[in-house]
Amino acid sequence: MLVVExxxxxxxxIIALRGISFKVESGQVVTLIGANGAGKSTTLNTxxxxxxxxxxxxxxxxxxxxxxxxxxxxQKGLVQVPEGRLIIAPMTVQENLxxxxxxxxxxxxxxxxxxVFERFPRLGERRKQKAGSLSGGEQQMLAVGRAxxxxxxxxxxxxxxxxxxxxxxxxxxxxxxxxxxxxxxxLLVEQNARKALQVADYAYVLERGSIxxxxxxxxxxxxxxxxxxxxx
Amino acid sequence: MNLRTLFYVLSAIxxxxxxxxxxxxYLFNKEVLSPEQQLANAMWRGSIYSLFALGYALIFSILxxxxxxxxxxxxxGGYIGLMSVLKLDMPIWVAMxxxxxxxxxxxxxxxxxxxxxxxxxxxxxxxxxxxxIGASVILLSLATLIFSSTPxxxxxxxxxxxxxxxxxxxTWLLDNANVRITPIQIAIFxxxxxxxxxxxxxxxxxxxxxxxxxxxxxxxxxxLLSINVGNIFAFTFFxxxxxxxxxxxxxxxxxxxxxxxxxxTVALKGLTVIVLGGLGNIRGAVVGGFLVANxxxxxxxxxxxxxxxxxxxxxxFLILLVRPQGLLGExxxxxx
Amino acid sequence: xxxxxxLLILFVVIAxxxxxxxxxxxxxxxxxxxxxxxxxxxxxxxxxxVVFSLTGGAAIYGNPQLQAVQMAVEEINDSDYLGEANxxxxxxxxxxxxxxxxxxxxxxxxxxxxxxxxxxxxxxxxLSADPIAQDAGVLVLGVSNTRSNLETDIGDFYLRxxxxxxxxxxxxxxxxxxxxxxxxxxxxxxxxxxxTVSGYEVFVEALEANGVNIVATETxxxxxxxxxxxxxxxxxxxxxxxxxxALAAEIVPLLQQTRNxxxxxxxxxxxxxxxxxxxxxDTGAGESANGVIVGGAWNIAKQNELSLAFSEKYxxxxxxxxxxxxxxxYTGAWMIATGIRCADSTESAAVRDALKGLKDFNSPxxxxxxxxxxxxxxxxxxxIIVDGQxxxxxxxxxxxxxxx
Numbered sequence: 001m002l003v004v005e006x007x008x009x010x011x012x013x014i015i016a017l018r019g020i021s022f023k024v025e026s027g028q029v030v031t032l033i034g035a036n037g038a039g040k041s042t043t044l045n046t047x048x049x050x051x052x053x054x055x056x057x058x059x060x061x062x063x064x065x066x067x068x069x070x071x072x073x074x075q076k077g078l079v080q081v082p083e084g085r086l087i088i089a090p091m092t093v094q095e096n097l098x099x100x101x102x103x104x105x106x107x108x109x110x111x112x113x114x115x116v117f118e119r120f121p122r123l124g125e126r127r128k129q130k131a132g133s134l135s136g137g138e139q140q141m142l143a144v145g146r147a148x149x150x151x152x153x154x155x156x157x158x159x160x161x162x163x164x165x166x167x168x169x170x171x172x173x174x175x176x177x178x179x180x181x182x183x184x185x186x187l188l189v190e191q192n193a194r195k196a197l198q199v200a201d202y203a204y205v206l207e208r209g210s211i212x213x214x215x216x217x218x219x220x221x222x223x224x225x226x227x228x229x230x231x232x
Numbered sequence: 233m234n235l236r237t238l239f240y241v242l243s244a245i246x247x248x249x250x251x252x253x254x255x256x257x258y259l260f261n262k263e264v265l266s267p268e269q270q271l272a273n274a275m276w277r278g279s280i281y282s283l284f285a286l287g288y289a290l291i292f293s294i295l296x297x298x299x300x301x302x303x304x305x306x307x308x309g310g311y312i313g314l315m316s317v318l319k320l321d322m323p324i325w326v327a328m329x330x331x332x333x334x335x336x337x338x339x340x341x342x343x344x345x346x347x348x349x350x351x352x353x354x355x356x357x358x359x360x361x362x363x364x365i366g367a368s369v370i371l372l373s374l375a376t377l378i379f380s381s382t383p384x385x386x387x388x389x390x391x392x393x394x395x396x397x398x399x400x401x402x403t404w405l406l407d408n409a410n411v412r413i414t415p416i417q418i419a420i421f422x423x424x425x426x427x428x429x430x431x432x433x434x435x436x437x438x439x440x441x442x443x444x445x446x447x448x449x450x451x452x453x454x455x456l457l458s459i460n461v462g463n464i465f466a467f468t469f470f471x472x473x474x475x476x477x478x479x480x481x482x483x484x485x486x487x488x489x490x491x492x493x494x495x496x497t498v499a500l501k502g503l504t505v506i507v508l509g510g511l512g513n514i515r516g517a518v519v520g521g522f523l524v525a526n527x528x529x530x531x532x533x534x535x536x537x538x539x540x541x542x543x544x545x546x547x548x549f550l551i552l553l554v555r556p557q558g559l560l561g562e563x564x565x566x567x568x
Numbered sequence: 569x570x571x572x573x574x575l576l577i578l579f580v581v582i583a584x585x586x587x588x589x590x591x592x593x594x595x596x597x598x599x600x601x602x603x604x605x606x607x608x609x610x611x612x613x614x615x616x617x618v619v620f621s622l623t624g625g626a627a628i629y630g631n632p633q634l635q636a637v638q639m640a641v642e643e644i645n646d647s648d649y650l651g652e653a654n655x656x657x658x659x660x661x662x663x664x665x666x667x668x669x670x671x672x673x674x675x676x677x678x679x680x681x682x683x684x685x686x687x688x689x690x691x692x693x694x695l696s697a698d699p700i701a702q703d704a705g706v707l708v709l710g711v712s713n714t715r716s717n718l719e720t721d722i723g724d725f726y727l728r729x730x731x732x733x734x735x736x737x738x739x740x741x742x743x744x745x746x747x748x749x750x751x752x753x754x755x756x757x758x759x760x761x762x763x764t765v766s767g768y769e770v771f772v773e774a775l776e777a778n779g780v781n782i783v784a785t786e787t788x789x790x791x792x793x794x795x796x797x798x799x800x801x802x803x804x805x806x807x808x809x810x811x812x813x814a815l816a817a818e819i820v821p822l823l824q825q826t827r828n829x830x831x832x833x834x835x836x837x838x839x840x841x842x843x844x845x846x847x848x849x850d851t852g853a854g855e856s857a858n859g860v861i862v863g864g865a866w867n868i869a870k871q872n873e874l875s876l877a878f879s880e881k882y883x884x885x886x887x888x889x890x891x892x893x894x895x896x897x898y899t900g901a902w903m904i905a906t907g908i909r910c911a912d913s914t915e916s917a918a919v920r921d922a923l924k925g926l927k928d929f930n931s932p933x934x935x936x937x938x939x940x941x942x943x944x945x946x947x948x949x950x951x952i953i954v955d956g957q958x959x960x961x962x963x964x965x966x967x968x969x970x971x972x
Contacts, residue, residue, distance in 0.1 A: 048455075048456060049455070050456075069455075070456060071454075071457075071458045071460045071461070072458075074456055074457065074458045075458040079456070080456050082452065082456060086450060086453045086456075087453075088446055088449050088450070089449065090445070091449075095442065098442070099442060099443070099446055099457055100457060102439065102442075102443060102457050102458055102459055146457075150458065265804030265805065266800055266804045269796075269800045269829070270800055273794075274797075277796075318850075380624065381625045381664070382625040382628070382851075383816065383820060383851075385852075388849055388855070389849075412828065412829050414828050483793065486793075487794050487824075488793075488820055488821040489793050489817060489820050491817060493791065496791065497792065497793070528797070532786075532798055532801065533797060533801060535801070537786055537788070537797070537798055538787045
């Protein structure tokens, strides 16, 4: 579904990605794990079109989307839930979800909003509240709900558990399982490698801008080096 | 929401007109000659200031940037309306929207020429500010070249062609007081308020308006939500140009004199208005416009006409001392 | 044989020139000091520098000025007013700005080395460009500069035939006071322009001299377009007239707003009101200009034979009635020729001295003299705008506009 070939990205003199290649198959949960600064968020932002690559190719559903604008890419169904739960604070919960459906013209927008509220009842209770007044966990729910309103084919989650209390972290991962169960493909970027590998089918390990290891989630969970570096 | 705006406008009049009036009359025994007429004078001056400042505020709220070419767009909108009447013999109610759309297009070209290339390169705000000054100067020189600096005006018959104006000024009698209001002045008072309500409705309730608010809040989120930020910028510039064009045509109609320099006088006033009202706050722009106009007129009415600018800027200073974010500004994030 | 031939030529010359001189005498009175000064002994071409605003906002004044000068130069050469010498106009565009007029003046003085320059159109151009001629000892005759004190600010090589406001306003105020019976007036002026402020001061002096009471004084700034607040103050006091010292750009909206606020009385203005455009229904104040009273150097209705003859010829040549500016320019060119004729010299200083001594020079402007301070002097005309036309102010015309 998503094929990345030899992707290189840099900011000025700094090289953030040194030519990485990976794949996400339809229906899979793929995770990119790695330390802070390894290039995980850079990868997602480049896939989203927020950053322009220096070299390499990105194919989404066999279409070359390299260097396309972010709004064009997200419209194709490659949707990012950005790091830090970037919800639109001054708008209500309801409006945030409506903005997820900004480019949609179909008649199912309202029923999709209802679905989000069914999945996250806490959002339904606060639909008229300003998004900025929600708790951290609720904001993460809203960010995911808003992404779901875009009817994504592949949803990219950037550090969804960052800054959340341990109980909420579990909640976030259960949300990921639910999305997966509904057949949405997921690319998950996480620092919490243990949790990520538990939900993922396949994983890549990113170190200083290069992929140093890959394999099925089960295999990496058993890998000595991975256990040493990320799970220990 | 809209009723609140009306309430704010009334407070501006109260603050800028009524309070000084009462203080002058009862504390200092200073007579204000025909206060009703002065209030009417303040109302339409305020309408034009508000309309002009609206476009300023709109761009500031979305781009977080002062478009100093706004006064030139205002002048161009006015001239496009004027030329539609003079050269193309359009009736004024056609020329007015033509001037508005013309202003919109000029504003979009300001965006394309002065802002877009710098935005692409992530240039600092200050370069974009300077670039907008450059665009303003170019627009001014072009206008001087094309329209010449000789003052021009809408021909009398284009104004007479407005419905109900055949018989010169209407005279309203209010309790023995004679307030003279021409139909064009009524239009000048009504049009900005209608436009302001439309703008508020658009920004709060329409999809594109909400998209503008998302862009204003965070461009990254907007992009990830499939919002074409460039288009929103262009649309915002277009809208601000439409508002400026309306203000330009109305100013030309109201005061019967247009020169390419007509923007210069309003430019500084507009800036004062939006700082006073709260940078980038649409309602603040309207309230600020009425407040500044009322203060100006009141200082003339009390016989301190030569001090009116000084009075306006002192009030600005005082208000900013108490509320650094402006009257309706919210500390912290700006909002559309 | 040879003698016969020269006799024959002499005869032919006399035969041809006789009817010419006779017909010239028929058209008397003629402009110029034909009797007062001898025909000069000069020969060849005498360069006359001409700087007028041919482009920009002031082109509406500058182009008629140029036409009038060209007409005068043609008449001067055709009539042999300068004997065997010919006046040749070297024309430069002074633009409407100061810079263009400076470069035009520099070119005339340094490159063409003309002894005399006529122009430039605007007072601020004269103030900036004329010192170039002053430094080079070249005479400049202003024909439309009305700012006060130009003579002292520029120097002794500057003269003008256009009356400064101080010479026009007192006469206008006196006539208006007499005809309209003014007692209480309100004054409005632009307080950030040198020209309008000096106009204001002259007005105040003239009003006081005529025993007229000033009940209110309001100010505005050049560039303002909204005068409603000041006018509201003034109109509430119900003055007999509103006196205004402003520039053309502010005058039109001011007039319109005054009338919109319901004031129908006289509006007395300074020289800024002396633009036909003010009463134009398209670009000016149209009907709102009716009842404006303004002093001028000249009015087309002025009954003066030279003026009538000039108007007729100008209209035949250019298809439009002349304005004050073209009359002054025409008179100016004839004055320069008279200076040259009486000095019998093209030396700038000699021409200037001859010109400065000019007394009772008969012209379309009336009988013209320079006073002891070198300031121009002739009778101004108080005018009133009636139905968009500048008419000579009389009680009949006033009654037609304001009623009895």
